[in-house]
Amino acid sequence: MMYHFYEWNHAALAPLRAVADATKLLYTNPLNPFSHTEGGRAVAAMAELFERTTRVYGKPEFGLDETVVKGMRVPVAERVAVEKTFCRLLHFDRALPEGRPRGPRFLLVAPMSGHYATLLRGTVEALLPYADVYITDWIDARTVPLAAGPFGLDDYVDYLIEFLRFIGPDTHVVGVCQPAVPVMMATAVMEAAGDPAFPATMTLMGGPIDTRVNPTAVNRLAAEHGIDWFRDNAVMTVPFPHAGFGRAVYPGFLQLSGFMSMNLDRHLIAHKDFFMHLVKNDGDGAAKHREFYDEYNAVMDLAAEFYLDTVERVFIRHDLPRGTMTHRGERIDLAAIRRTALFTVEGENDDISGVGQTEAAHRLCPSIPADRRAHYLQPKVGHYGVFNGSRFRAEIAPRMIDFALTHGAAGVAARAARASAAAGGPAEAQLPVEAVAADATAPQTASEAVASLEAGREPAAPANRPPRSRRPR
Known part of the structure; x- marks a missing residue:
């Protein structure tokens, strides 16, 4: 009512x-x-x-018509790559000059937590000069007819797997806030199944991996109320004349x-x-x-099934850190994540996902080698500053690019070439031409990695972590 x-x-x-x-x-x-x-x-x-x-307020537009690549403005076309009932996969297609490397492929998983994917406009804008960017554009549930069926957390994970398969191997997936949990779930499912489209890197930003750590007011609200309270007080029915009339949603x-x-x-x-x-x-x-x-102020409704699934399994029962999270009835084994590199980012003043909640992902993924993981705590930013704003552009985005270049296919191949050359083996014979070209220089910092891209070459894997990044506890 x-x-x-x-x-x-x-x-x-x-x-x-x-x-x-x-x-x-x-x-x-x-x-x-x-x-x-x-x-x-x-x-x-x-x-x-x-x-x-x-x-x-209606849904805003991305409005990203151009970007600057190597000092030159190039047009950007926003295209629908995949269209699903509850989500569209958007591709920001840059008209790059012939021969210009496209850079690493990023799949940005936008939060499905009330705001539209355009909340990440600044994130997309910061990555476009250096990367090929895709983003999940979630659909307002009140516009989806009831006949289209339900949409829960398992469906969300299925969507992510389908998108990763569509984009292809050597994709760098980024979960911003709420998607951090389903991104980990999808990655674990793909790794356990030996899916060749598993993400090369997984970047989790301000996400509720383990909300028992340093709980915020949002986390305490969930802990103090059972799922029945949320079902009775937060779930409502879409009124007429919306297309989703009769659908249960979290408004x-x-x-x-x-x-x-x-x-x-x-x-x-x-x-x-x-x-x-x-x-x-x-x-x-x-x-x-x-x-x-x-x-x-532009907000969208969430399907009630997804909302209640997330509240109960992530914020009340803590299924992921307890090792009891399931997908389609099968237990999620985070130890299956071996080949995907892990980068976590947190904001010092985040009042939505407390410091330590996202870093907990490292503890839950014991099979990832130490040299394929990193954590970064950004000083003086809150939740929004983790993925947007001046500090994101100056401090976080370069580290994301650097981590992707380090642990993507070209970076791994370049390190293998150096190791083989050091051992006296025929390095170039074992690698594709583009991988050898990528190792023309070896920048050691995030800023040098971005500078290499601006100079028109794919940076190789740096030997050291970006400054102020640190190994997870």
């Missing part, structure tokens, strides 16, 4: 939003003399603030309300500052506010 009330409320406010829009247009029109006064700007600011705080507006309440004071201050930017005619400050909240 709450979902119906939510829809009715927005419908009832529609005439008031129209009035607010008209008021804003009137008091921002340069022909209106009041638009040039502080009082007129205040009226326009109040009208815009009311309209924005009562609006239903996006509930998730957004939860996020907002965690830092309510910050959001109130942000909206007050937005109002003052408008009154003072500070266009840049207002534009930044609009850009952030246009993305932050």
Whole structure:
């Protein structure tokens, strides 16, 4: 019933939003003399603030039409590579100059936790100059007809396996926040089955691998309530006239309300500052506010089966760290992960996934050799800063690229060539031409690895870890 009330409320406010829009247009029109006064700007600011705080935000666009490769702008085409009922696999196809290496292939698994995949726009943008990028674009469950059937955690894992097979071997999978668990599950299933499309590397960023470690307010909420409480209080039915009418979902507006309440004071201050930017005619400050909240307020519904599966198995029962996680009735054996390299990233001030929760993945994957794993703790960032923002671009993205180049096929082949050459063997005879070319230089740091890509060559595997990375505990 709450979902119906939510829809009715927005419908009832529609005439008031129209009035607010008209008021804003009137008091921002340069022909209106009041638009040039502080009082007129205040009226326009109040009208815009009311309209924005009562609006239903639609799905944003990625809008990534070009990138810079080797100092040259190249067009980027957003293409649908695979289309499924609950997800589309998008490919950001760069029109690279002939002969230019495409770089490592990344599959970014966007969080299915209320926001759209466009939340990772900055992540995609930072990787595009150096990598071939794919991303999971999850579908709003309220747009999926009930006849399409349910969608649970096991279905999510099946999707990831299908996408990895489609992209092919030597793919670098990245799980951002919530997908960290299903990414580990999919990788373990593929490794155990000897699937040749297993990911070359697995990067987990701010994910809830073991929420018993340094629990946050989000984790404590799940621990203090049983699954029946979430089923009774968080799951609702999609109202008419949405295409998913009758489907049980976890509404996006509930998730957004939860996020907002965690830092309510910050959001109130942000909206007050937005109002003052408008009154003072500070266009840049207002534009930044609009850009952030246009993305932050755009939310989607989750299929109830997936939501309840995740809450119960990840946050309440802790199936993955306890070794009791299953996929299609078969127990997940994380020890089966042997060939996939593991890189974990955390934010020092993360209030969603506490420090240590993602690093726990190293303890759960004992078969990965020590020289094929690394952990990085980014200082002075919260949850969002782990995958977006200036520190992500400067500190984390180069390490991701470096780790992929180090442990991808070319990097492994280059190390084998060096080892064979050191032993007096015919190194080049054992390797493909592109692997030998990749080892033309051997950068030792993340920044050098990225510099090599900018210079137009594929960097080889560095002998040392990136600075400030460390071995997991």
